[in-house]
Amino acid sequence: MDKSLTTTLLFSCFLLISLSVSSLAQSCSSYSFSNSQKYTACNELSQLSCSLHWNYHPSNMTADIAFRKTGASTTNWIAWALNPTRQGMAGSQALVAYRHSNGTVIVYTTQVDASGSMQPASLSFGVPNISAEYTGGDMIIFATLQLSASLVSTNQVWQEGPLSGGSPGRHPTTGQNIQSVGTVNFVSGTATSTGGGTSSKARKRNVHGVLNAVSWGILMPVGIIIARYLKVFKSAGPAWFYLHAICQTSGYAVGVAGWATGIKLGSDSPGITYNTHRKLGITIFALGTLQVFSLVIYLNSN
Structure with missing residues (x-):
C-alpha cells in the first residue's frame, strides 16, 4: 500500500471518529453528576x-x-x-x-x-x-x-x-x-x-457541526482524492494541483471557522468539558495545519 493511500485511509478514520464523538458530545446524557446519579432520559431545553x-x-x-x-x-x-x-x-x-x-x-x-x-x-x-x-x-x-x-x-x-x-x-x-x-x-x-426558535447556543452547535463536516468531511478529502488520482492523467496538466490547492486551503479556512465556533461554545459552557472530542479535534486541526503549511512551503520553493 503506497504512502498516499495510507494517508488517505488514516485521515478518513480520524474524520469518522471525530464526527461520531461530536454527535455524542452534544448529548446531555454524557454529563456526569457529582453524586454519580444516572438518568435514563434527558433533554436539552432550547x-x-x-x-x-x-x-x-x-x-x-x-x-x-x-x-x-x-x-x-x-x-x-x-x-x-x-x-x-x-x-x-x-x-x-x-x-x-x-x-x-x-x-x-x-x-x-x-x-x-x-x-x-x-x-x-x-x-x-x-x-x-x-x-x-x-x-x-x-x-x-x-x-x-x-x-x-x-x-x-x-x-x-x-x-x-x-x-x-x-x-x-x-x-x-x-x-x-x-x-x-x-x-x-x-x-x-x-x-x-414550544416557546420560539432555536437558542443561540443550539445555533452555534449546528454551525460548528456543519462547518467541520464541510471542511474535514468534504473539502479536505476531495483535495486528497484529486492529488491521488487526477495527477496520473497527462491531460490534466497542472490543473490537478491548483484544484488540490483550492480544496485544501478553502477546507482549512472553513475548518478554522468551525474550530473558532467550537472554542466559543466551550467558553459559553463553563463546567462542561468533552475531553475525547477536544483531543480528537486538536489532533485533526493540527494535521490540517501541517498539510496547509506543507503546501505553502512547496509554493515558496517553486
Whole structure:
C-alpha cells in the first residue's frame, strides 16, 4: 500500500471518529453528576442553557429529576415547574433554587400565582425529596416527584431571574425568558420546547457541526482524492494541483471557522468539558495545519 493511500485511509478514520464523538458530545446524557446519579432520559431545553434529566418509575408513578442550569449566576435564582393548566409560570408548580450570600444553596417548592410571587409552599403533588447544589458553574435541582395520571405528560416551564433583597425577584419578560416553555412526557422520555426558535447556543452547535463536516468531511478529502488520482492523467496538466490547492486551503479556512465556533461554545459552557472530542479535534486541526503549511512551503520553493 503506497504512502498516499495510507494517508488517505488514516485521515478518513480520524474524520469518522471525530464526527461520531461530536454527535455524542452534544448529548446531555454524557454529563456526569457529582453524586454519580444516572438518568435514563434527558433533554436539552432550547432556552436559557438548561437541561432536564429524569428516571420514571411506572410502578408508583414517581420521577427522579435533575434540572440543570449551565453557567448559573450566583446572583440569580433558577426554577423548573409543571403547569397542568396552561403554558407559562403563572399557576405553575415550581421547584426554586438560588445561592445564598453565605454560600449555601436554598431550594424549596412554590406555587407561582398570577402576581409572580414565589413564596415557599407545598405543591399539588408530593415532593418527598428535594435538594440542590452549585458546582462547576452549574446550578442543579434534584427532586423526586409523586405524579398523577394528568402530570405524567404535561406542560413544563423553566426560568431564571435576579435576586432582590436575598429573595427571588421578577424575571425578565423578554427574549429567552418568555420562550422557556414546552412539554414533558415522563413515560416516553421526551420533552419539547414550544416557546420560539432555536437558542443561540443550539445555533452555534449546528454551525460548528456543519462547518467541520464541510471542511474535514468534504473539502479536505476531495483535495486528497484529486492529488491521488487526477495527477496520473497527462491531460490534466497542472490543473490537478491548483484544484488540490483550492480544496485544501478553502477546507482549512472553513475548518478554522468551525474550530473558532467550537472554542466559543466551550467558553459559553463553563463546567462542561468533552475531553475525547477536544483531543480528537486538536489532533485533526493540527494535521490540517501541517498539510496547509506543507503546501505553502512547496509554493515558496517553486
